[in-house]
Amino acid sequence: MAQRGRPRSFDRTAALRQAMEVFWQKGYDNASMADLTAAMGLNPPSLYAAFGSKEGLFREAVTLYAETEGQGIWEGIAGAPTARAAMAHLLEATALAYTSGAEPRGCLIVLGAPQPECASPAIRDDLKKRRLDGVRILEERLERAVTEGELPNHADCAAIANFYATVQHGMSIRARDGASRETLLAVAGGAMAAWDRLAT
Amino acid sequence: MAQRGRPRSFDRTAALRQAMEVFWQKGYDNASMADLTAAMGLNPPSLYAAFGSKEGLFREAVTLYAETEGQGIWEGIAGAPTARAAMAHLLEATALAYTSGAEPRGCLIVLGAPQPECASPAIRDDLKKRRLDGVRILEERLERAVTEGELPNHADCAAIANFYATVQHGMSIRARDGASRETLLAVAGGAMAAWDRLAT
DNA sequence: CATTTTATGTATCGATTGATAAAATAAAGC
DNA sequence: GCTTTATTTTATCAATCGATACATAAAATG
Incomplete structure (x- = not known):
């Protein structure tokens, strides 16, 4: 035994x-x-x-x-009552997570191996796949919102997902540059200010 | 001689x-x-x-x-007729620049030394300063728009500048992940969809 | 010409890289 | 207690890191 x-x-x-x-x-x-x-x-x-x-x-x-740091950010996507709430949760949880410690750190998956010619192509590709998986999770949540009637049929779910994923990636850079929690939350708010136009 | x-x-x-x-x-x-x-x-x-x-x-x-790659992106900020046009130019020029070559590359200043504990702290700090200078350039252009009446006095220029700078930083990551020109232009469009709300 | 000055090519410096061989040590099964 | 199996410690491996010593080559100066 x-x-x-x-x-x-x-x-x-x-x-x-x-x-x-x-x-x-x-x-x-x-x-x-x-x-x-x-x-x-x-x-x-x-x-x-x-x-x-x-x-x-x-x-x-x-x-x-x-499984630990990322869970609080991504677990709420599927469970959010609306796609809008899901995107808002993503960005607000990100802003909180990136400024939870003494020093803002950003995301390991975004910043762990950012070079195209990294020492380990396998590692680089693994992180890239995880980032693209994140984009896809957002897109699938938006497509669900179309079937549920929250978004119109002609909504460009891929474009909307790409936009919010890009903002989230950018927050990693801003966090490493010392952006405060208030600053990152303002970024999240700015991104959500685009929702009504993107959703119609 | x-x-x-x-x-x-x-x-x-x-x-x-x-x-x-x-x-x-x-x-x-x-x-x-x-x-x-x-x-x-x-x-x-x-x-x-x-x-x-x-x-x-x-x-x-x-x-x-x-002086070369970055010029096409930043030179138009001051000269743009409106702050809105300046932000749109920033993001659209970035989308074009990051997808001009055979393979999308993103920004050297954003991606050249992203680690907090880099081999050269001086290099890391120099790139960080350049990134923050970019945010400041946007903020100053927005403040000018307040004095010129394009934006109301209560506009949060710092928050707006942070939002557009964050989107631009995120585009470096998306470009390295293979985002197409159309995708990055759509991201730029998404960010501009927030303008009306941010500007009032 | 000879002298001075700077750049080049070869070979290599000590330090650090990711990764192990060998030997010593500790715990479980008989 | 003895054997078996796995871990730990010590010392080190070849390769690569950023950076140079040295001797030679090419131009200006006198």
């Missing part, structure tokens, strides 16, 4: 959380194994035995990020 | 342009001196003699970028 050999002496999830923080702060390429082992409190062989490689560690860190 | 010693055998501006392309594609940290010397066609001592350091080379590359 129980493992045969010596059990590991560290909390795998706690170590992963530390790795996530390092990647969040430095990005995939700039985070060195020395940075990671120091923050996680491990020696390199323990890290490689538990996570396989730097790529594997990053993938798990991003998954953890999506 | 003429230089004393042996003249350099390469075109400094052409070499700088090549360096700009490498930095644009890879970012500051991921662009290695080997990448740069290969693209510029120089040996390392020639590069260091001409540009001082990797930091110095990047600074000059960013200045060249701002």
Whole structure:
């Protein structure tokens, strides 16, 4: 039943959380194994035995990020009573999340590997896919609003989704530049000021 | 009159342009001196003699970028007949610029060193300052519109400038994710759909 | 001419990169 | 206690990082 050999002496999830923080702060390429082992409190062989490689560690860190930090932002999309409320929730939750800590940080998925020629094309493509998945989630919510009569049949759901996703991505940059919670909430309000025109 | 010693055998501006392309594609940290010397066609001592350091080379590359690629975007702000036209020009020129090449690239100033803990804090701060300068340019144009009567006295110029700057930053991410010209122009249109509400 | 000055090409510097080999150690099954 | 299995520690691997020492080549100066 129980493992045969010596059990590991560290909390795998706690170590992963530390790795996530390092990647969040430095990005995939700039985070060195020395940075990671120091923050996680491990020696390199323990890290490689538990996570396989730097790529594997990053993938798990991003998954953890999506399940924790990202959940509060995206979980409310489907459940929102209207598409308008869904978009407003997306941007307001983003503004709150990006300014919740002592220093604004932006999104790991947006900023973790932004270069087209990154050290790991697989990592770059994985983050890109996650970003595009976000756009698609918005688009599907808008299409549902068409079937429900909230939006007219001729509404350009793809364009509306692209607009709100773009604003959300831009908030990551603004957060890293030190934008306050009030500033980001004002950005969210500005984007929602376009709703009536976009929805008709 | 003429230089004393042996003249350099390469075109400094052409070499700088090549360096700009490498930095644009890879970012500051991921662009290695080997990448740069290969693209510029120089040996390392020639590069260091001409540009001082990797930091110095990047600074000059960013200045060249701002004077060439960025000019078409920002030069029209002051000259636009109205603040509304200025914002529309900003976003439309950005959409065109980010999709002018074979592959969409986004902005070097937004994407060149996005990590809070970058290899060079000076580079990071320089790009951040340039981004904030952009926000300020928009705000000043909006404030001018207040004095000229285009906008009411109670208009929140800072909030409006932040909104349009955020959209423009987000377009860099969307461009790197492969957004088409039509998509980015639709984003610009979406942002302008908010104007009437923001301006009253 | 010789001297001075600057640029170039070759080879390489110490430091750091991601990733391991080898040996020591600890816990579970028999 | 003994074997088995896995983890931990120590030390280090080849490759690459940004940056240079050195000797040579080419122009202006005297």
